[in-house]
Amino acid sequence: MASAPSLAELGTLVLSTGDPLTKSKLSHLAYSRWRQENLPIGASEPPGRPCSPSQTPIGFPKGNSSSQKLGELLGDGFFADFAHVADDESRHFAWCSQRLAELGFRYGDMPAHNLLWRECEKSADNVTARLAAIPLVQEARGLDAGPRLVQKLIGFGDCRTSNIVARIADEEVAHVAVGVYWFVSVCQKMGCAPCSTFKDLLKEDWYDTSCTNKQDKNGQLSEVYDRLACIISMEKENSSLNKPPQ
Ligand SMILES: [Fe+2]
Numbered sequence: 001m002a003s004a005p006s007l008a009e010l011g012t013l014v015l016s017t018g019d020p021l022t023k024s025k026l027s028h029l030a031y032s033r034w035r036q037e038n039l040p041i042g043a044s045e046p047p048g049r050p051c052s053p054s055q056t057p058i059g060f061p062k063g064n065s066s067s068q069k070l071g072e073l074l075g076d077g078f079f080a081d082f083a084h085v086a087d088d089e090s091r092h093f094a095w096c097s098q099r100l101a102e103l104g105f106r107y108g109d110m111p112a113h114n115l116l117w118r119e120c121e122k123s124a125d126n127v128t129a130r131l132a133a134i135p136l137v138q139e140a141r142g143l144d145a146g147p148r149l150v151q152k153l154i155g156f157g158d159c160r161t162s163n164i165v166a167r168i169a170d171e172e173v174a175h176v177a178v179g180v181y182w183f184v185s186v187c188q189k190m191g192c193a194p195c196s197t198f199k200d201l202l203k204e205d206w207y208d209t210s211c212t213n214k215q216d217k218n219g220q221l222s223e224v225y226d227r228l229a230c231i232i233s234m235e236k237e238n239s240s241l242n243k244p245p246q
Pocket residue numbers: 085089139172175
């Protein structure tokens with residue numbers, strides 16, 4: 001950790017770490033080090049897939065990566081925003097992990113879907129598709145699911161867990177906002193209209209809905225699209241979206 005000279009290499013180190021709690025702590029340390037020491041974005045080749053608990057930690061490969069191309073296109077602000085999001089996510093994991101331990105469980109005891117990673121793999125070479133798939137669809141879904149889960153947990157009498165979920169849901173709002181900002185910025189750089197680009201991306205097959213019924217799927221896509229159109233129009237009224245990204 002102390003020898004990694006850039007944000008990209010710190011990111012590779014985090015992705016190469018298998019133990020979930022160590023990964024979470026390293027994420028926070030990496031973000032703190034990058035900010036305090038004013039490290040450059042740099043370049044590094046990340047592992048093909050993040051190291052999971054069952055895998056042995058892999059090496060620390062060196063090389064160039066798409067971070068350079070993204071840096072040229074979007075500037076350091078893009079990395080600063082998503083490094084902040086990663087720091088938030090590492091804290092969310094730590095809260096959930098601690099609560100699971102209090103309840104007698106640990107990460108991996110409960111079955112969970114792999115949707116986020118599947119969406120990441122499908123959008124690996126396309127930053128516009130990645131922004132649409134993760135913050136604008138998957139994290140935006142969490143904005144709906146969070147408050148419902150909070151109410152359920154309160155109904156079960158588990159206020160401690162409900163407080164954790166409420167805090168996470170609150171911080172996820174900023175993640176979706178960051179996604180919208182950069183999705184619109186990328187579209188502007190590429191000279192394409194954000195709403196129609198988003199709609200076209202949703203029509204492509206990289207977007208995995210859990211719906212097998214075509215009517216349900218179309219309904220869900222149209223709901224997501226309407227939401228994005230609404231968010232973009234609100235952002236345009238209230239923010240500096242029309243200005244070029246810093
Ligand atoms: Fe998030």
